[in-house]
Amino acid sequence: MGIWQYYKQAGGFKLLIQYWKAHVLGYAFLEFILLGKSKTALEIFRLAVNNRIHEKLKRKYKYVITKKLTIPEKGKCQKSNKVWVCWFQGVENAPLLVRRCYESLCKYLRDREIVLITQDNLFNYVQFPDYILKKWEAGVITNTHFSDLLRLELLIKYGGTWIDATVLCTSGKYPKYLFDSDLFFFQKLKPGKDGDCIPLSSWFITSISNNKILIATRELLYTYWHEHDFLVDYFLFHHFMYMACEEYPEEYNKVVKFSNSIPHILSLGLFQQYDEEKYQALVDMTCFHKLSYKLNEDNIKRKGTYYSILINQ
Template identity: 30%
Template sequence: MKRNIVNYIKEYGISLFITKSIRRLYLKSNSVLATKINAYNEDKVRQALSSIVLNKEFKKSNLFKKKQSLNSEPIWIMWWQGYDQAPKIVKACINSIRRNNVNHEVILITKDNFQDYVNLPTFVLNKVDLGCISITHLSDMIRALLLYIYGGVWCDATILDIQPIPDEVFKSNFYTIRTDLKTKDPSHGNWTTFFMSSRPRNILMKKIAIYHFQFWKEYNEIIDYIMFDYIIKIISQNDEYARRQIETVPKNNSQTFELRKYINKPYNDELKNKIKTFEQNTYLFKLSWKDQFIKNDNSLYHHILNKYL
């Protein structure tokens, strides 16, 4: 931890480190002061990242070539260790996507097969091996490449899908979950990075990949954990076509975060009725494998496992 702090300050300066540290203290607060601090932090990170990724060229054409011939409109999921090593809730989520989307090829990306589908710069792979780039942030680059090269839908491995993903999602040039909630990240509810779809050769996806590569070519410490969101924000502010793609996505799945709040609650009639209200406008629910699940056979968690495992 101490080494990471020292390296962060070396790469970005003490001012940005202090700004982010103060913001972290107020992260759970919704006060006026906390809102101002969050906005100031967001602006400073965005400015710093913009100076790194904008107005630079990254010429690696082989990174954007197909390596597989696939059926159109695949669904991409990634669990680095593979399905057999995944937590039960992850297996249930993957199964829910497979079960509800039988007309689409569902491809699970792992450490053993990712290079069958995409090429990554050698410096990225080296920095993964060195621990500079986490698997989480590696997946950000992989998803952008997959969607640009092959198109389809990217689903995080902790998304519970309760019905077939509509055709409009696959047919849209770009689609994402849009809750319109005033979140404390640069998306502000206008997009999510855990569920995205794209047609092949979408310039938004290409720029997302390129900006990640440009960043990691020069730096060893990530500027912010949610750098992916900042990159989308920067692209939308500097590319009118990309901005229109994002803005035209209709509000959808507005209750995507709600189911997780009840994961350990008894699965009784009261909760069933509440879930029915969620399902009126939501079919994709973002869960987490990091939650502490209680040992209760009557909980929502166990209901999900019983249904999808």
């Protein structure tokens, strides 16, 4: 990958602005010069800059979670069979892939209460500070990052499982801990975890209500957005949630380890030619597959791919 191609893929001028606001632009420039432009070097560069941002966030916001947070007693923490899914415009207005994903959850999670959150009903379930709503309405906080706050509010208040609207379910057979744990999320595990400062995923989170790690994460995010009108890093949620995990190691160590790479296998090969044997092997490994609705139109039109068989039917 050439320098210009990487620059455009990573966000172009917006990336430079982001690095400048995060006070890591000079560091990023030096690392880029030292490491070179090979694919491996660019990945090391990304991890290095990400780690720099993470350390800055830890130094600035550590005080938020080291102070005494209001954490309810264990008896006030309840499990729930609710599955929270959100598409602000309503699923009927969603892209085809999102509609298929939602249909798959309804088909296979029949023992769960699936609750679809939209812009019309979200305030029936949760409330937000005024400054958060004003920044969301002004576009300072995007829908994507508002949904980070939404999943926290829902899980802290009710418990249950948050599943992103772009997750395809392919079977009703799944380990009980995915939905019954006090806290569960997919993680990056060793050896791939080495060098990654935010080794967790947020697209599938199960929690009891009033979980202390989620409460701490919410406190960090609210503090950040109270002070800023820009996003210092796209994965701000992940930075803060991992800080909360480190603050409560006993709770974090109870989370069942499940690699977040396996649920991405289908996404990486979505436009390859469909192979029934390989597909069944994948379904045996996991019934949840994290996809994206942002797809190339030419790829969508191709016949005989996993997409055409599983989504475009």
